[in-house]
Amino acid sequence: MFNLKRKKQQTVDTIDYENIPQHIGIIMDGNGRWAKRRGLPRSAGHAAGAKTLDKITRCAEKLGVRYVTVYAFSTENWKRPKDEVDSLMKLMVDYLDDYKRVLGGDNIRIRIVGRRDELSEEIIRKIDIVENATKDNDKITLVIALNYGGREELVSAARKIAEAVKSGRIAPEDIDEKMISDNIYTSFMPDPDFIIRPSGELRLSNFLLWQSAYSEFWFSDICWPDFTEADLHRAVIDFQKRNRRFGGV
């Protein structure tokens, strides 16, 4: 009896490699609070968060996750003090410069999603270089949402589709869910199965609004810089206990 119980406990608490979420979205929250508790500037929290991102991406790769999308800078984050915005952009530039060293190996493809035209020419140039240099890496894709907002993304898709209607290429009746999915920034990948938000906040904050219609959510009080591989494992095990019905029975 004891053995049977132990066995059951083990199956419940270990990762089922046949049921790994294909796509995980992460809202990397709590960097500021992490820094404040240590008497450090907020920029130090973001830098620590970038290191956590590398660790968790490699961990996700080992689990067999195919896509990780992280919220690095939202369309609303421009409202932050200039020195914080500047430090986040500088971190992004350093990250793009160092992507090989920080992520290691040739397994990780990097893609950036979000509104490009408001980014500096330097960042846009570096994004093109990194996306091109990693385009044949097929183990996992790290998607960095930069100057990204779910509502902005839908407005931009609506404009593209409206142009197609205006020019007569399509009729209004042709517009369907697939057309919206095909015209948003994330059209190259499946919707996220699972969205993780650490730091105790319980909201989506304009992240992957369209794509998260049937995502499972996982919240925790841990600040993102403290997030460990064990936390990711715990989250995935919880995901595997969910009964996903997609509106069916």
Ligand code: FPP
């Ligand atoms: C939210 O935490 C976090 C951000 C707005 C930025 C996230 C960016 C990184 C982790 C940088 C790494 C990314 C790359 C690709 C270089 P917060 O600052 O709002 O935290 P708080 O709620 O505790 O203040």
